[in-house]
Amino acid sequence: MMVTVEPEAGGRLVAGGAEAALAEVYRTHYGKLVGLARLLVDQREQAEEVVQDAFMRTYAARDRLRGDPLAYVRQAVVNESRSALRRRRTIRGLHLQPVSDTASAETHVVRDERLRDVAAAVRGLPPRQRECVVLRYYEDCSTAQTAAALGISEGSVKANLHRALASLGVALEEER
Amino acid sequence: MNDITEDDIRAALREDAGTAWATDEGWDRIRSGGEKQVNRRRNRFVMVGATLTAAAAVLAGVVVVASGDDKEPVVAQGPQCSAAGLPPTVRGPAGTEVSLATAIAEAAVACDYDALRALMADDFTYSTIAGAGIGYDADSTIESWRFQEGQGLTPLAVLVETLATEPFCADFGSEDGCVWTYMERDFGVAIAADDTWSAFQPATSPVAPAECETVGSTGTAVIGSDTVSHAALATAQQILDAAMACDYEALRALMADDFTYSFGDASDPDLAVEAWRTYGVDGLGNAGDDVFQALVDRLTAGTLGTDADGQIVTWNDPDGEYRIGIRTDGTWIYAVAGD
Numbered sequence: 001m002m003v004t005v006e007p008e009a010g011g012r013l014v015a016g017g018a019e020a021a022l023a024e025v026y027r028t029h030y031g032k033l034v035g036l037a038r039l040l041v042d043q044r045e046q047a048e049e050v051v052q053d054a055f056m057r058t059y060a061a062r063d064r065l066r067g068d069p070l071a072y073v074r075q076a077v078v079n080e081s082r083s084a085l086r087r088r089r090t091i092r093g094l095h096l097q098p099v100s101d102t103a104s105a106e107t108h109v110v111r112d113e114r115l116r117d118v119a120a121a122v123r124g125l126p127p128r129q130r131e132c133v134v135l136r137y138y139e140d141c142s143t144a145q146t147a148a149a150l151g152i153s154e155g156s157v158k159a160n161l162h163r164a165l166a167s168l169g170v171a172l173e174e175e176r
Numbered sequence: 177m178n179d180i181t182e183d184d185i186r187a188a189l190r191e192d193a194g195t196a197w198a199t200d201e202g203w204d205r206i207r208s209g210g211e212k213q214v215n216r217r218r219n220r221f222v223m224v225g226a227t228l229t230a231a232a233a234v235l236a237g238v239v240v241v242a243s244g245d246d247k248e249p250v251v252a253q254g255p256q257c258s259a260a261g262l263p264p265t266v267r268g269p270a271g272t273e274v275s276l277a278t279a280i281a282e283a284a285v286a287c288d289y290d291a292l293r294a295l296m297a298d299d300f301t302y303s304t305i306a307g308a309g310i311g312y313d314a315d316s317t318i319e320s321w322r323f324q325e326g327q328g329l330t331p332l333a334v335l336v337e338t339l340a341t342e343p344f345c346a347d348f349g350s351e352d353g354c355v356w357t358y359m360e361r362d363f364g365v366a367i368a369a370d371d372t373w374s375a376f377q378p379a380t381s382p383v384a385p386a387e388c389e390t391v392g393s394t395g396t397a398v399i400g401s402d403t404v405s406h407a408a409l410a411t412a413q414q415i416l417d418a419a420m421a422c423d424y425e426a427l428r429a430l431m432a433d434d435f436t437y438s439f440g441d442a443s444d445p446d447l448a449v450e451a452w453r454t455y456g457v458d459g460l461g462n463a464g465d466d467v468f469q470a471l472v473d474r475l476t477a478g479t480l481g482t483d484a485d486g487q488i489v490t491w492n493d494p495d496g497e498y499r500i501g502i503r504t505d506g507t508w509i510y511a512v513a514g515d
Contacts, residue, residue: 026198026202030202031198034193035196038192038193039193056206057210057213060214062210137189138189153469
Protein backbone atom coordinates (compact mmCIF):
# COMPACT_ATOMS: atom_id res chain seq x y z
CA MET A 1 0.00 0.00 0.00
CA MET A 2 1.33 3.41 -0.93
CA VAL A 3 1.07 5.93 1.86
CA THR A 4 0.52 9.42 0.56
CA VAL A 5 1.05 12.48 2.62
CA GLU A 6 0.64 16.05 1.53
CA PRO A 7 4.09 17.60 1.28
CA GLU A 8 4.87 21.12 2.31
CA ALA A 9 6.88 23.46 0.10
CA GLY A 10 10.19 21.87 -0.85
CA GLY A 11 8.73 18.40 -0.94
CA ARG A 12 9.20 17.56 2.72
CA LEU A 13 6.41 16.03 4.66
CA VAL A 14 4.80 18.15 7.32
CA ALA A 15 6.16 16.78 10.62
CA GLY A 16 2.80 15.63 11.94
CA GLY A 17 1.98 14.20 8.54
CA ALA A 18 5.24 12.30 8.48
CA GLU A 19 4.53 10.78 11.86
CA ALA A 20 1.07 9.74 10.77
CA ALA A 21 2.47 8.32 7.55
CA LEU A 22 5.13 6.37 9.42
CA ALA A 23 2.51 5.03 11.82
CA GLU A 24 0.51 3.87 8.83
CA VAL A 25 3.57 2.20 7.33
CA TYR A 26 4.17 0.51 10.68
CA ARG A 27 0.59 -0.69 10.92
CA THR A 28 0.31 -2.02 7.40
CA HIS A 29 3.84 -3.13 6.57
CA TYR A 30 5.44 -4.18 9.85
CA GLY A 31 4.94 -7.90 9.29
CA LYS A 32 6.31 -7.75 5.78
CA LEU A 33 9.32 -5.72 6.89
CA VAL A 34 10.10 -8.20 9.66
CA GLY A 35 9.95 -10.90 7.01
CA LEU A 36 12.39 -8.88 4.92
CA ALA A 37 14.79 -8.60 7.85
CA ARG A 38 14.45 -12.31 8.63
CA LEU A 39 15.51 -13.11 5.11
CA LEU A 40 18.50 -10.77 5.26
CA VAL A 41 20.01 -11.33 8.71
CA ASP A 42 21.61 -14.58 9.73
CA GLN A 43 20.03 -14.70 13.16
CA ARG A 44 16.32 -14.62 12.55
CA GLU A 45 15.37 -13.79 16.12
CA GLN A 46 17.12 -10.45 15.58
CA ALA A 47 14.76 -9.43 12.79
CA GLU A 48 12.16 -7.64 14.92
CA GLU A 49 14.92 -5.69 16.65
CA VAL A 50 16.33 -4.70 13.27
CA VAL A 51 12.94 -3.45 12.09
CA GLN A 52 12.30 -1.59 15.34
CA ASP A 53 15.67 0.12 15.01
CA ALA A 54 14.95 0.98 11.39
CA PHE A 55 11.64 2.57 12.33
CA MET A 56 13.28 4.46 15.20
CA ARG A 57 15.95 5.90 12.92
CA THR A 58 13.38 6.88 10.33
CA TYR A 59 11.13 8.34 13.01
CA ALA A 60 14.06 10.38 14.35
CA ALA A 61 14.64 11.73 10.83
CA ARG A 62 10.95 12.20 10.02
CA ASP A 63 11.21 15.93 9.47
CA ARG A 64 13.54 15.24 6.56
CA LEU A 65 11.36 12.66 4.85
CA ARG A 66 10.20 13.33 1.33
CA GLY A 67 8.01 11.10 -0.79
CA ASP A 68 7.03 7.58 0.16
CA PRO A 69 7.96 6.78 3.80
CA LEU A 70 7.87 3.06 3.06
CA ALA A 71 10.86 3.49 0.75
CA TYR A 72 12.81 5.08 3.59
CA VAL A 73 11.88 2.40 6.09
CA ARG A 74 12.60 -0.40 3.64
CA GLN A 75 16.02 1.04 2.95
CA ALA A 76 16.63 1.48 6.66
CA VAL A 77 15.72 -2.19 7.23
CA VAL A 78 18.20 -3.25 4.55
CA ASN A 79 20.88 -1.04 6.06
CA GLU A 80 20.18 -2.17 9.61
CA SER A 81 20.32 -5.78 8.46
CA ARG A 82 23.67 -5.14 6.85
CA SER A 83 24.89 -3.43 9.99
CA ALA A 84 23.77 -6.37 12.10
CA LEU A 85 25.63 -8.74 9.82
CA ARG A 86 28.69 -6.51 9.78
CA ARG A 87 28.78 -6.26 13.54
CA ARG A 88 28.62 -10.00 13.85
CA ARG A 89 31.21 -10.48 11.15
CA THR A 90 33.46 -8.17 13.12
CA ILE A 91 32.82 -10.14 16.28
CA ARG A 92 33.31 -13.36 14.37
CA GLY A 93 36.60 -11.99 13.12
CA LEU A 94 37.58 -11.53 16.72
CA HIS A 95 36.58 -15.13 17.46
CA LEU A 96 34.04 -13.95 19.96
CA GLN A 97 31.26 -16.35 19.15
CA PRO A 98 30.30 -18.84 16.51
CA VAL A 99 27.51 -17.59 14.27
CA SER A 100 25.54 -19.77 11.93
CA ASP A 101 24.66 -18.45 8.52
CA THR A 102 21.57 -20.57 8.46
CA ALA A 103 18.29 -20.15 10.23
CA SER A 104 18.06 -21.69 13.67
CA ALA A 105 16.05 -24.90 13.84
CA GLU A 106 13.32 -23.46 15.98
CA THR A 107 12.59 -20.74 13.48
CA HIS A 108 12.70 -22.86 10.37
CA VAL A 109 9.15 -22.49 9.21
CA VAL A 110 9.26 -23.74 5.64
CA ARG A 111 7.39 -27.01 5.55
CA ASP A 112 7.61 -28.10 1.94
CA GLU A 113 10.93 -29.78 1.21
CA ARG A 114 11.28 -28.22 -2.20
CA LEU A 115 10.60 -24.73 -0.89
CA ARG A 116 12.93 -25.35 2.02
CA ASP A 117 15.71 -26.14 -0.44
CA VAL A 118 14.99 -22.95 -2.34
CA ALA A 119 14.99 -20.90 0.86
CA ALA A 120 18.27 -22.48 1.97
CA ALA A 121 19.80 -21.78 -1.43
CA VAL A 122 18.74 -18.13 -1.18
CA ARG A 123 20.40 -17.93 2.23
CA GLY A 124 23.56 -19.30 0.69
CA LEU A 125 23.80 -16.52 -1.88
CA PRO A 126 26.37 -13.72 -1.51
CA PRO A 127 24.86 -10.82 0.45
CA ARG A 128 24.24 -8.47 -2.48
CA GLN A 129 22.59 -11.18 -4.60
CA ARG A 130 20.51 -12.25 -1.62
CA GLU A 131 19.35 -8.68 -1.05
CA CYS A 132 18.34 -8.34 -4.70
CA VAL A 133 16.42 -11.62 -4.68
CA VAL A 134 14.63 -10.86 -1.42
CA LEU A 135 13.65 -7.35 -2.43
CA ARG A 136 12.55 -8.47 -5.89
CA TYR A 137 10.69 -11.65 -5.02
CA TYR A 138 9.62 -11.15 -1.42
CA GLU A 139 9.02 -7.41 -1.30
CA ASP A 140 7.93 -7.41 -4.94
CA CYS A 141 10.04 -4.32 -5.54
CA SER A 142 10.57 -3.17 -9.08
CA THR A 143 14.12 -3.04 -10.39
CA ALA A 144 14.14 0.70 -9.74
CA GLN A 145 12.85 0.27 -6.18
CA THR A 146 15.39 -2.47 -5.51
CA ALA A 147 18.17 -0.27 -6.86
CA ALA A 148 17.03 2.62 -4.67
CA ALA A 149 16.83 0.46 -1.55
CA LEU A 150 20.31 -0.95 -2.12
CA GLY A 151 21.93 2.22 -3.40
CA ILE A 152 23.09 0.63 -6.64
CA SER A 153 22.21 1.06 -10.29
CA GLU A 154 19.38 -0.79 -11.98
CA GLY A 155 21.92 -2.47 -14.20
CA SER A 156 23.67 -3.83 -11.14
CA VAL A 157 20.36 -5.12 -9.79
CA LYS A 158 19.68 -6.95 -13.03
CA ALA A 159 23.19 -8.40 -13.10
CA ASN A 160 22.94 -9.57 -9.51
CA LEU A 161 19.55 -11.13 -10.09
CA HIS A 162 20.83 -12.92 -13.16
CA ARG A 163 23.77 -14.34 -11.25
CA ALA A 164 21.58 -15.22 -8.28
CA LEU A 165 19.09 -17.18 -10.36
CA ALA A 166 21.92 -19.05 -12.03
CA SER A 167 23.44 -19.86 -8.63
CA LEU A 168 20.11 -21.00 -7.26
CA GLY A 169 19.67 -23.32 -10.19
CA VAL A 170 23.10 -24.85 -9.60
CA ALA A 171 22.54 -25.14 -5.87
CA LEU A 172 19.23 -26.89 -6.30
CA GLU A 173 20.67 -29.21 -8.91
CA GLU A 174 23.39 -30.23 -6.45
CA GLU A 175 20.75 -30.72 -3.79
CA ARG A 176 19.16 -33.49 -5.84
CA MET B 177 19.26 -23.62 -15.45
CA ASN B 178 17.41 -25.89 -13.10
CA ASP B 179 13.62 -25.81 -13.27
CA ILE B 180 13.36 -23.33 -10.42
CA THR B 181 10.74 -20.71 -11.15
CA GLU B 182 10.13 -17.21 -9.89
CA ASP B 183 6.98 -18.52 -8.23
CA ASP B 184 9.10 -21.11 -6.38
CA ILE B 185 11.31 -18.35 -5.06
CA ARG B 186 8.35 -16.20 -4.05
CA ALA B 187 6.70 -19.08 -2.23
CA ALA B 188 9.89 -20.16 -0.50
CA LEU B 189 10.68 -16.65 0.69
CA ARG B 190 7.12 -16.07 1.83
CA GLU B 191 7.19 -19.19 3.98
CA ASP B 192 10.73 -18.63 5.21
CA ALA B 193 9.94 -15.07 6.24
CA GLY B 194 7.19 -16.16 8.60
CA THR B 195 4.79 -13.70 10.12
CA ALA B 196 4.85 -10.85 12.60
CA TRP B 197 2.27 -8.37 13.75
CA ALA B 198 2.36 -4.69 14.54
CA THR B 199 1.26 -3.71 18.02
CA ASP B 200 0.44 -0.43 19.72
CA GLU B 201 3.19 -1.16 22.25
CA GLY B 202 5.67 -1.62 19.42
CA TRP B 203 4.78 1.75 17.91
CA ASP B 204 5.09 3.40 21.31
CA ARG B 205 8.60 1.96 21.65
CA ILE B 206 9.50 3.29 18.22
CA ARG B 207 8.24 6.78 19.04
CA SER B 208 10.02 6.79 22.36
CA GLY B 209 13.26 5.47 20.87
CA GLY B 210 13.04 7.89 17.96
CA GLU B 211 12.61 10.86 20.28
CA LYS B 212 15.63 9.73 22.29
CA GLN B 213 17.70 9.60 19.12
CA VAL B 214 16.63 13.13 18.24
CA ASN B 215 17.62 14.35 21.69
CA ARG B 216 20.98 12.58 21.54
CA ARG B 217 21.60 14.16 18.15
CA ARG B 218 20.80 17.62 19.51
CA ASN B 219 23.23 17.07 22.36
CA ARG B 220 25.84 15.87 19.92
CA PHE B 221 25.43 18.98 17.81
CA VAL B 222 26.43 20.95 20.89
CA MET B 223 29.46 18.73 21.34
CA VAL B 224 30.36 18.88 17.66
CA GLY B 225 30.02 22.65 17.79
CA ALA B 226 32.48 22.70 20.64
CA THR B 227 34.73 20.37 18.71
CA LEU B 228 34.63 22.60 15.66
CA THR B 229 35.46 25.57 17.84
CA ALA B 230 38.40 23.66 19.17
CA ALA B 231 39.37 22.61 15.64
CA ALA B 232 39.29 26.20 14.44
CA ALA B 233 41.41 27.19 17.38
CA VAL B 234 44.00 24.49 16.85
CA LEU B 235 44.30 25.42 13.22
CA ALA B 236 45.20 28.86 14.48
CA GLY B 237 47.80 27.26 16.71
CA VAL B 238 46.00 27.27 20.03
CA VAL B 239 43.77 24.93 21.98
CA VAL B 240 40.67 25.90 23.90
CA VAL B 241 41.19 24.28 27.26
CA ALA B 242 38.24 25.77 29.10
CA SER B 243 35.33 27.99 28.31
CA GLY B 244 31.89 28.93 29.59
CA ASP B 245 28.89 30.86 28.42
CA ASP B 246 29.88 33.89 30.47
CA LYS B 247 33.64 33.62 30.22
CA GLU B 248 36.22 34.32 27.62
CA PRO B 249 37.88 31.18 26.30
CA VAL B 250 41.15 30.36 27.97
CA VAL B 251 43.68 29.38 25.40
CA ALA B 252 47.00 27.68 25.64
CA GLN B 253 49.56 26.18 23.36
CA GLY B 254 49.16 22.44 23.10
CA PRO B 255 48.51 19.48 20.86
CA GLN B 256 46.71 20.26 17.63
CA CYS B 257 43.91 18.03 16.45
CA SER B 258 40.13 17.80 16.65
CA ALA B 259 40.21 15.49 19.67
CA ALA B 260 42.28 17.87 21.75
CA GLY B 261 40.34 18.88 24.82
CA LEU B 262 37.79 16.08 24.55
CA PRO B 263 37.47 13.84 27.59
CA PRO B 264 39.05 10.43 26.86
CA THR B 265 36.06 8.70 28.38
CA VAL B 266 35.75 5.05 27.43
CA ARG B 267 32.75 3.00 28.40
CA GLY B 268 32.64 -0.70 29.00
CA PRO B 269 33.50 -3.27 31.62
CA ALA B 270 36.98 -3.14 33.08
CA GLY B 271 39.30 -5.37 31.13
CA THR B 272 41.99 -5.55 28.55
CA GLU B 273 39.82 -4.20 25.75
CA VAL B 274 38.78 -1.14 27.71
CA SER B 275 42.37 -0.58 28.77
CA LEU B 276 43.44 -0.57 25.14
CA ALA B 277 40.47 1.59 24.17
CA THR B 278 41.43 4.05 26.89
CA ALA B 279 44.97 4.14 25.59
CA ILE B 280 43.58 4.87 22.11
CA ALA B 281 41.35 7.66 23.40
CA GLU B 282 44.19 9.17 25.43
CA ALA B 283 46.50 9.05 22.44
CA ALA B 284 43.81 10.70 20.31
CA VAL B 285 43.10 13.56 22.70
CA ALA B 286 46.86 14.04 23.00
CA CYS B 287 47.00 14.19 19.17
CA ASP B 288 49.78 11.63 19.44
CA TYR B 289 49.79 9.94 16.05
CA ASP B 290 52.84 7.85 16.86
CA ALA B 291 51.11 6.43 19.90
CA LEU B 292 47.98 5.70 17.85
CA ARG B 293 50.10 3.96 15.23
CA ALA B 294 51.75 1.84 17.89
CA LEU B 295 48.35 0.69 19.11
CA MET B 296 47.17 -0.41 15.65
CA ALA B 297 47.55 -3.76 14.01
CA ASP B 298 49.81 -3.47 10.97
CA ASP B 299 46.94 -4.46 8.67
CA PHE B 300 44.62 -1.87 10.18
CA THR B 301 41.78 -0.73 7.92
CA TYR B 302 39.99 2.57 7.98
CA SER B 303 37.34 4.11 5.75
CA THR B 304 34.60 6.72 5.77
CA ILE B 305 31.38 6.96 3.83
CA ALA B 306 31.07 10.68 3.42
CA GLY B 307 34.48 11.71 4.60
CA ALA B 308 37.70 12.10 2.81
CA GLY B 309 39.79 9.28 4.07
CA ILE B 310 40.68 5.69 3.69
CA GLY B 311 43.49 3.59 5.06
CA TYR B 312 44.66 0.30 3.71
CA ASP B 313 47.12 -0.32 6.52
CA ALA B 314 48.16 1.32 9.76
CA ASP B 315 50.66 3.73 8.24
CA SER B 316 48.32 4.98 5.52
CA THR B 317 45.56 5.39 8.09
CA ILE B 318 47.75 7.63 10.20
CA GLU B 319 48.74 9.55 7.09
CA SER B 320 45.08 9.97 6.18
CA TRP B 321 44.17 11.15 9.65
CA ARG B 322 46.99 13.69 9.65
CA PHE B 323 45.87 14.96 6.26
CA GLN B 324 42.20 15.20 7.24
CA GLU B 325 42.98 16.99 10.48
CA GLY B 326 45.05 19.43 8.47
CA GLN B 327 41.99 20.05 6.29
CA GLY B 328 39.84 20.86 9.31
CA LEU B 329 38.12 17.47 9.36
CA THR B 330 37.74 15.56 12.61
CA PRO B 331 38.63 11.86 12.41
CA LEU B 332 40.28 11.84 15.83
CA ALA B 333 37.29 13.49 17.48
CA VAL B 334 34.99 10.92 15.89
CA LEU B 335 37.27 8.18 17.17
CA VAL B 336 37.09 9.51 20.71
CA GLU B 337 33.32 10.00 20.48
CA THR B 338 32.92 6.44 19.22
CA LEU B 339 34.82 5.05 22.17
CA ALA B 340 32.55 7.03 24.48
CA THR B 341 29.56 4.95 23.36
CA GLU B 342 28.37 1.88 25.21
CA PRO B 343 30.17 -1.16 23.75
CA PHE B 344 28.92 -4.62 23.05
CA CYS B 345 31.26 -7.00 24.82
CA ALA B 346 31.28 -10.77 24.75
CA ASP B 347 33.16 -13.10 27.00
CA PHE B 348 33.91 -16.59 25.82
CA GLY B 349 36.84 -17.60 27.94
CA SER B 350 40.03 -16.55 26.28
CA GLU B 351 38.22 -15.33 23.16
CA ASP B 352 36.62 -12.13 24.27
CA GLY B 353 36.43 -8.57 23.04
CA CYS B 354 34.34 -5.43 22.64
CA VAL B 355 32.79 -3.47 19.80
CA TRP B 356 31.96 0.22 20.17
CA THR B 357 29.42 1.38 17.60
CA TYR B 358 28.68 5.05 17.09
CA MET B 359 25.45 4.59 15.18
CA GLU B 360 24.63 8.24 14.59
CA ARG B 361 27.98 8.73 12.92
CA ASP B 362 28.06 5.14 11.69
CA PHE B 363 31.47 4.19 12.97
CA GLY B 364 32.60 1.12 14.78
CA VAL B 365 35.73 0.22 16.70
CA ALA B 366 36.46 -3.41 17.50
CA ILE B 367 39.09 -4.50 19.95
CA ALA B 368 39.95 -8.06 20.85
CA ALA B 369 41.27 -9.10 24.21
CA ASP B 370 44.63 -9.98 22.71
CA ASP B 371 45.34 -6.28 22.23
CA THR B 372 44.42 -6.26 18.58
CA TRP B 373 42.92 -3.05 17.22
CA SER B 374 42.35 -3.76 13.57
CA ALA B 375 39.71 -1.41 12.20
CA PHE B 376 37.78 1.84 12.39
CA GLN B 377 35.04 1.55 9.84
CA PRO B 378 31.58 2.81 9.03
CA ALA B 379 28.24 1.14 8.90
CA THR B 380 25.61 2.45 6.54
CA SER B 381 22.67 4.64 7.47
CA PRO B 382 19.31 5.33 5.89
CA VAL B 383 19.39 7.88 3.14
CA ALA B 384 16.82 9.38 0.84
CA PRO B 385 15.27 7.21 -1.84
CA ALA B 386 16.33 7.94 -5.37
CA GLU B 387 15.55 11.27 -6.92
CA CYS B 388 18.23 10.58 -9.44
CA GLU B 389 20.03 7.38 -10.20
CA THR B 390 22.74 7.78 -7.60
CA VAL B 391 20.93 9.25 -4.60
CA GLY B 392 21.12 6.82 -1.74
CA SER B 393 24.21 5.07 -2.99
CA THR B 394 27.28 4.89 -0.86
CA GLY B 395 30.83 4.32 -1.85
CA THR B 396 34.44 5.14 -1.54
CA ALA B 397 36.67 6.38 -4.28
CA VAL B 398 39.08 3.83 -5.64
CA ILE B 399 42.59 4.41 -4.41
CA GLY B 400 44.44 1.35 -5.60
CA SER B 401 47.91 2.06 -4.35
CA ASP B 402 49.82 4.24 -1.97
CA THR B 403 51.05 6.41 -4.80
CA VAL B 404 47.76 8.33 -4.96
CA SER B 405 47.97 11.68 -3.27
CA HIS B 406 45.71 12.17 -0.30
CA ALA B 407 44.72 15.57 -1.64
CA ALA B 408 43.50 13.97 -4.88
CA LEU B 409 41.72 11.27 -2.95
CA ALA B 410 39.99 13.82 -0.73
CA THR B 411 38.71 15.67 -3.77
CA ALA B 412 37.65 12.41 -5.40
CA GLN B 413 35.62 11.54 -2.34
CA GLN B 414 34.01 14.99 -2.33
CA ILE B 415 33.10 14.61 -6.01
CA LEU B 416 31.70 11.19 -5.22
CA ASP B 417 29.63 12.54 -2.36
CA ALA B 418 28.29 15.35 -4.56
CA ALA B 419 27.46 12.92 -7.37
CA MET B 420 25.70 10.59 -4.97
CA ALA B 421 23.70 13.55 -3.73
CA CYS B 422 22.90 14.57 -7.33
CA ASP B 423 24.18 18.00 -6.42
CA TYR B 424 25.36 20.05 -9.40
CA GLU B 425 26.20 23.03 -7.22
CA ALA B 426 28.51 20.98 -5.04
CA LEU B 427 30.19 19.61 -8.16
CA ARG B 428 30.58 23.13 -9.49
CA ALA B 429 32.25 24.24 -6.27
CA LEU B 430 34.87 21.53 -6.65
CA MET B 431 35.86 22.39 -10.21
CA ALA B 432 39.02 24.30 -11.10
CA ASP B 433 38.58 27.61 -12.86
CA ASP B 434 39.96 26.03 -16.02
CA PHE B 435 37.92 22.86 -15.62
CA THR B 436 37.49 20.89 -18.82
CA TYR B 437 34.22 19.02 -19.10
CA SER B 438 34.62 17.27 -22.38
CA PHE B 439 37.67 16.81 -24.49
CA GLY B 440 38.17 19.72 -26.85
CA ASP B 441 35.41 21.89 -25.39
CA ALA B 442 35.69 25.14 -23.52
CA SER B 443 37.41 25.10 -20.15
CA ASP B 444 34.85 26.70 -17.90
CA PRO B 445 33.15 25.17 -14.86
CA ASP B 446 29.91 27.12 -15.33
CA LEU B 447 29.66 25.95 -18.92
CA ALA B 448 30.42 22.44 -17.78
CA VAL B 449 27.56 22.38 -15.32
CA GLU B 450 25.21 23.99 -17.83
CA ALA B 451 26.19 21.45 -20.47
CA TRP B 452 25.77 18.55 -18.08
CA ARG B 453 22.37 19.79 -17.01
CA THR B 454 21.29 20.28 -20.61
CA TYR B 455 23.08 17.73 -22.70
CA GLY B 456 24.24 15.00 -20.41
CA VAL B 457 27.56 13.57 -19.56
CA ASP B 458 29.34 13.79 -22.91
CA GLY B 459 27.96 17.16 -23.89
CA LEU B 460 26.41 15.58 -26.94
CA GLY B 461 23.54 13.50 -25.69
CA ASN B 462 20.34 14.27 -23.89
CA ALA B 463 19.73 15.67 -20.45
CA GLY B 464 18.71 12.18 -19.46
CA ASP B 465 22.29 10.99 -19.75
CA ASP B 466 23.31 10.23 -16.21
CA VAL B 467 26.16 12.55 -15.32
CA PHE B 468 26.10 11.54 -11.69
CA GLN B 469 26.14 7.82 -12.43
CA ALA B 470 29.08 8.26 -14.76
CA LEU B 471 31.03 10.06 -12.05
CA VAL B 472 30.15 7.49 -9.43
CA ASP B 473 31.03 4.60 -11.74
CA ARG B 474 34.43 6.06 -12.59
CA LEU B 475 35.34 6.94 -9.03
CA THR B 476 34.18 3.74 -7.40
CA ALA B 477 34.95 1.21 -10.11
CA GLY B 478 37.34 2.89 -12.50
CA THR B 479 40.96 2.10 -13.00
CA LEU B 480 43.61 4.48 -11.72
CA GLY B 481 46.14 6.17 -13.87
CA THR B 482 48.18 9.33 -14.14
CA ASP B 483 48.45 12.14 -16.61
CA ALA B 484 50.73 15.12 -17.20
CA ASP B 485 53.86 13.34 -16.00
CA GLY B 486 52.20 12.14 -12.85
CA GLN B 487 50.81 15.52 -11.85
CA ILE B 488 47.23 14.43 -12.44
CA VAL B 489 45.63 11.33 -10.96
CA THR B 490 42.99 9.84 -13.25
CA TRP B 491 40.04 7.55 -12.67
CA ASN B 492 39.36 5.86 -15.97
CA ASP B 493 36.60 3.94 -17.65
CA PRO B 494 38.06 0.55 -18.57
CA ASP B 495 36.89 1.21 -22.12
CA GLY B 496 38.56 4.59 -22.17
CA GLU B 497 35.29 6.40 -22.79
CA TYR B 498 35.24 8.62 -19.75
CA ARG B 499 37.81 9.74 -17.22
CA ILE B 500 38.17 12.06 -14.30
CA GLY B 501 41.38 13.95 -13.61
CA ILE B 502 42.45 15.50 -10.33
CA ARG B 503 45.76 17.22 -9.80
CA THR B 504 47.92 15.86 -7.01
CA ASP B 505 47.25 19.10 -5.12
CA GLY B 506 43.53 18.17 -5.05
CA THR B 507 42.31 20.42 -7.87
CA TRP B 508 39.61 18.80 -10.02
CA ILE B 509 40.79 19.63 -13.50
CA TYR B 510 38.67 17.54 -15.87
CA ALA B 511 35.93 15.01 -16.47
CA VAL B 512 36.03 14.15 -20.11
CA ALA B 513 34.49 11.80 -22.59
CA GLY B 514 36.62 10.28 -25.31
CA ASP B 515 40.37 10.13 -25.33
